Amino acid sequence: MSGTIITWFLLAFASIMTHAIEVNVTGEWRPELGWEVTCSWQTLSNDSLQSVRLYNNGQQFMIYRLEKHGSKRSEVFQTPQLVMHIDCATTKDKGQEGRCVMLLEPFQPSLNDFVYTCEVSGERPMFRIEKKDYLVKILVPPSNATLTSQYQDGSSPTRVMLNCSSSGLPAPTLKWTVNKDKLEADFTGRVWNATSKLWNVWSYLSYTRDTNSKVLCSPEVNSNNEVIKGIPAEFNSAPRYIG
Incomplete structure (x- = not known):
């Protein structure tokens, strides 16, 4: 009986950890601007934001920490094909809710698709983590002839x-x-x-x-x-x- 209780407790704990932070990533093509990718998050009410890490094809290019950067952080990065405008902001105390918006502005023809990853971490002692990938397709359907x-x-x-x-x-x-x-x-x-x-x-x-x-x-x-x-x-x- 005790073994069953322990198993149930471990499964319940794993479920809580898995769904402790809700992360959602969406994207769209904005005419004459580029691709806009938005990562939004929401932590549990008893948690707070520790960091948001952004990755391009698995390589981290930016980290946003609430205790270091405050409620907002904006940066601009450049790759051989794109200019990336990043705006991160929290919309609730302790960073429990917020979003990072990335505008990808191509200044020359882009060639390959890439994966944008948003990883959100909660504070100690649990350090709950959730991340989501988003495939940015180098594709804009042809206009009407x-x-x-x-x-x-x-x-x-x-x-x-x-x-x-x-x-x-x-x-x-x-x-x-x-x-x-x-x-x-x-x-x-x-x-x-x-x-x-x-x-x-x-x-x-x-x-x-x-x-x-x-x-x-x-x-x-x-x-x-x-x-x-x-x-x-x-x-x-x-x-x-x-x-």
Whole structure:
């Protein structure tokens, strides 16, 4: 009987320790700013905050201690591809509740996904610890394709120069189809936009108009062998009637 009680006590103690600190990490892409990742925490009512440690791919890059930094700490770190703006603050006495917000601002194209880890520790004598990982995907789905057309006057049959564009991360691929047949573009280009933090891409296609055809330009992004498609743009190839 005593062994059963001890086992129950140990399981209950382990459960309390496991759920002693609640940590939640969320993230989102903020247009023209970058990725915003937020780590929020809440300790038990009889505990207080000892420290918050932040990691990038397993390497600690910042520690926030309530007794050393007070109720707030802000820092800026730079990597070869990103500027990281960190703001940590407590919202309750003894740091029992608070959050660290990290804004990741890319100043050049980012290449690889990375894992952001937030580890929250309580004070002595228990030193309860909880941590959460968050995968930051270098992925912004392609924007809806936009299409402009310019007729080449005097050509017979009538030819049209089509220009399609989109933006995203990684750089979207623009695919041309007439009905279900694929066409190769005459020219494609891309440029990194420092304001939007995205790739801008464009593609030109010289097309002989056909009254029965539907021309589509479809943007796609390939990320970790996953294809994410944007909304295509369609060219209406019906004849022009001049009044």
